[in-house]
Amino acid sequence: MVESKHQWKAWLYLSPAIILLLVFTVWPIINTVAMAFQNNYTAGLGTAKGVKIAYEIGVENFVNVLQYENFGQILKNTMLLCVATVPISTVLALLIAVALNSIRPLQKFLQTIFFLPYVTNSIAIGMVFAAMFNIIGLREGNTVADTWGIINNAIMLFGGKPINWINQGSTYWANMVVMIVYIVWNALPFKILVLLGGLQSINKQYYEAARVDGTSRRRILTRITVPLLSPMIAYVVITGFIGGFKEYSSIVGIFGDTMGPKSEPGRLNTMVGFIYDSLNAGTIGAQGKASAAALLLFGIILVVTMINLQVSKKRVHY
Amino acid sequence: MENKNMKTLTAKDLQQVSTASRVMGILVKIGTYAFLIAMALIVLFPFYWMIISSLKSTAEYRRNIPTFWPEQFVFANYAQAFEEGNLWQLFKNTAFVGVVSTILSLVITILSAFAFARLEFKGKDLMFGALLATMMIPGELFTITNYLTVTNLKWIDTFAALIVPFLVSVFYIYLLKQNFMQIPNELYLAAKVDGTSDLKYLWKVMIPLALPTLISITILKMMGAWNSYIWPKLVTKKESMMLVTNGLRNAFTSVDGQANIPVQMAAVAIVSAPLFMVFLFLRKYIMAGVSRSGIKG
Numbered sequence: 010m011v012e013s014k015h016q017w018k019a020w021l022y023l024s025p026a027i028i029l030l031l032v033f034t035v036w037p038i039i040n041t042v043a044m045a046f047q048n049n050y051t052a053g054l055g056t057a058k059g060v061k062i063a064y065e066i067g068v069e070n071f072v073n074v075l076q077y078e079n080f081g082q083i084l085k086n087t088m089l090l091c092v093a094t095v096p097i098s099t100v101l102a103l104l105i106a107v108a109l110n111s112i113r114p115l116q117k118f119l120q121t122i123f124f125l126p127y128v129t130n131s132i133a134i135g136m137v138f139a140a141m142f143n144i145i146g147l148r149e150g151n152t153v154a155d156t157w158g159i160i161n162n163a164i165m166l167f168g169g170k171p172i173n174w175i176n177q178g179s180t181y182w183a184n185m186v187v188m189i190v191y192i193v194w195n196a197l198p199f200k201i202l203v204l205l206g207g208l209q210s211i212n213k214q215y216y217e218a219a220r221v222d223g224t225s226r227r228r229i230l231t232r233i234t235v236p237l238l239s240p241m242i243a244y245v246v247i248t249g250f251i252g253g254f255k256e257y258s259s260i261v262g263i264f265g266d267t268m269g270p271k272s273e274p275g276r277l278n279t280m281v282g283f284i285y286d287s288l289n290a291g292t293i294g295a296q297g298k299a300s301a302a303a304l305l306l307f308g309i310i311l312v313v314t315m316i317n318l319q320v321s322k323k324r325v326h327y
Numbered sequence: 328m329e330n331k332n333m334k335t336l337t338a339k340d341l342q343q344v345s346t347a348s349r350v351m352g353i354l355v356k357i358g359t360y361a362f363l364i365a366m367a368l369i370v371l372f373p374f375y376w377m378i379i380s381s382l383k384s385t386a387e388y389r390r391n392i393p394t395f396w397p398e399q400f401v402f403a404n405y406a407q408a409f410e411e412g413n414l415w416q417l418f419k420n421t422a423f424v425g426v427v428s429t430i431l432s433l434v435i436t437i438l439s440a441f442a443f444a445r446l447e448f449k450g451k452d453l454m455f456g457a458l459l460a461t462m463m464i465p466g467e468l469f470t471i472t473n474y475l476t477v478t479n480l481k482w483i484d485t486f487a488a489l490i491v492p493f494l495v496s497v498f499y500i501y502l503l504k505q506n507f508m509q510i511p512n513e514l515y516l517a518a519k520v521d522g523t524s525d526l527k528y529l530w531k532v533m534i535p536l537a538l539p540t541l542i543s544i545t546i547l548k549m550m551g552a553w554n555s556y557i558w559p560k561l562v563t564k565k566e567s568m569m570l571v572t573n574g575l576r577n578a579f580t581s582v583d584g585q586a587n588i589p590v591q592m593a594a595v596a597i598v599s600a601p602l603f604m605v606f607l608f609l610r611k612y613i614m615a616g617v618s619r620s621g622i623k624g
Contacts, residue, residue, distance in 0.1 A: 016447075016448045016449065018442075018446060018525065019442040019446040019447075019448035019451075020442075020448065022438040022439065022441060022442040022446070023438070023439050023442045023443075023454075025434075025435045025438065025439075025494075025495075026435050026436075026438070026439040026495045026500065029435070029491070029494055029495045030458070030461070030495050030497075032476065033469065033473055033476070033491070033492045033493075033495075034461050034469060034495070035461075036472065036476070037468065037469040037470075037471070037472035037473055037476075038461075038464060038468060038469070040472040040475075041468050041469075041471050041472050044471070044472075052475050052478075053475075053478075101366075104362070105362075105363065105366055108359045108362055108363050109363065111359055112356070112359060112360065112363070115360075115363075119363055119364075119367055121610060122367045122370060122371060123366070123367065123370060124606075124610075124614060125370065125371070125374070125603075125606070126370060127617065128550070128602045128603065128605070128606040128613065129599055129602065130553065130554045130571075130572055130575075130598060130599060130602070131554065131556075132554075132556055132572045132575060132576050133572070133575060133595045133598050133599055134373060134377075134595070134599070136575075136576075136579065136591060136592075136595050137373045137374075137376060137377045137592065137595055138373060140376070140377075140380060140588050140591065140592060141373065141376055143586075143588070145389055145586075145588070146389065154391075155389040155390075155391065156388065156389050156390065156391060156393065157391075159376060159393055162392075162393055194369075194370065194373070197370070199617065202614060202617060226355065251465075255465060255467065257557065258556045258557065261556065261576065262576075265576065266576075281467055281557075284467055284470075284471070285470075285557065285561070288470075288471055288474060288561075289561070296471065296475065299471050300471055303465075303467045303468045303470075303471055304468070306465065306467060307464065307465055307467075307468055310465060
């Protein structure tokens with residue numbers, strides 16, 4: 010009696026979550042896969058006239074995505090941002106976390122500062138980075154400007170030449186450097202937080218034993234700290250790659266919806282940007298293409314995560 | 328005899344070694360602090376630049392040699408930013424969406440976590456496993472269909488579109504369930520014997536005990552509303568329905584040319600301020616929640 014009453018109650022408590030998950034999580038998975046495999050699927054086509062369109066089953070949407078003229082560029086941008094930002098931010102975060110862990114005074118204060126970028130809006134602070142790299146009032150054969158932007162001012166202070174980072178006529182590599190700097194700045198707080206948490210849970214006895222043996226600092230770092238921290242490092246690398254493949258709003262933050270300098274719209278577009286562009290395109294086959302691209306992204310993330318896990322199986326000491 | 332000799336030797340040795348290592352230690356300490364402070368300054372620089380730029384006049388901002396402290400504080404930039412960006416409207420929308428979705432989300436999460444943590448029912452493990460499995464799928468996959476669903480429901484430019492699709496977070500259910508499980512079952516059974524209803528028990532015992540987790544969830548959810556960009560951009564076309572991030576990007580688009588950067592920076596500062604406040608007061612909960620979730624918002 011009591012048992013059956015509980016059964017009924019449990020489902021009642023779960024019902025809001027289950028209903029919402031069915032509509033906004035389970036159905037989307039099924040429907041997105043279905044749309045991806047119906048050639049040239051276009052949402053709402055024919056519904057106004059009450060016509061139900063029978064789409065052919067096939068992989069044409071995927072072919073359309075792969076044959077899209079800028080797809081190579083989009084894939085290159087996504088990959089480059091991943092491959093550049095994940096190692097840089099992980100190594101930097103590791104150094105900062107180890108340094109933070111070794112000090113007493115000011116530790117909490119500095120830890121708070123390093124966490125600050127996390128509580129910001131990536132669009133809003135992207136606008137600040139854009140302002141720092143922005144040149145205003147460029148004249149006379151690109152040699153005189155009202156303001157070169159604070160980054161160029163710093164470069165010129167050290168005797169360098171100002172670089173057109175993000176304005177019209179800027180190069181692809183200059184744009185990329187700006188994006189990498191911004192994404193690393195954005196990625197640091199989470200990685201530092203996780204790595205520092207890991208460091209603080211390492212048993213102090215290992216370090217005492219090392220000190221008794223007179224082990225050098227570098228050896229302690231490479232032979233004790235990094236191996237014992239390796240599960241945490243694997244975690245931040247894997248989540249870093251997943252996040253990197255979904256990069257989008259940081260680019261919007263700096264370049265706006267054009268996803269590139271005014272003269273080269275779309276030059277920095279990524280997979281996620283491509284999915285949303287397709288979704289809103291309003292052309293025949295738009296939603297099929299968006300679904301196919303989303304599945305491709307999912308596939309890429311899955312493969313990369315598998316590779317990451319495989320590598321970490323050999324390297325990580327649990 | 329021999330023993331005594333050994334002792335003096337080691338003591339002397341130790342002293343030498345310890346002075347050398349102490350000097351080394353101090354140098355390493357100095358290096359460590361120098362590195363950390365340099366990095367901290369780099370991390371802080373954009374915030375500093377945002378604030379001082381927001382207080383400069385356009386003429387001062389455009390000067391060839393930059394000033395590092397505004398010669399004259401132009402607070403009018405902030406008033407202009409409020410007006411130009413329609414920031415009040417954006418704040419009101421975002422706060423409404425944030426508060427409503429947080430409350431509803433908390434209710435749903437608490438009920439589900441309670442069912443998973445305390446009640447026995449058929450298919451519980453299977454159900455929970457299925458929920459966890461959905462966490463592996465990237466959000467972009469949901470967004471496409473959800474956008475079509477919301478369009479079909481005629482929810483475009485309504486608060487429902489901004490709130491309802493994201494009410495359930497499997498991760499929060501998981502987090503709270505773990506927390507609830509740590510509360511001894513005896514308490515629940517004792518309450519049952521006393522004839523306390525489930526809901527009263529939840530309210531009087533479990534929620535107070537799980538408060539830190541609930542606060543973490545609340546803050547992360549509010550931050551999510553504050554920072555979300557992609558979904559609000561898809562489902563809001565009217566300016567009066569926009570959330571703060573979209574409105575901001577929308578109102579101050581131009582990177583090139585004649586953009587009034589001080590006003591732009593003032594708008595960014597206004598938008599960033601609430602999150603900073605929350606962070607300053609509730610740092611502990613945010614950092615605890617984030618280190619477990621690994622997701623932004």
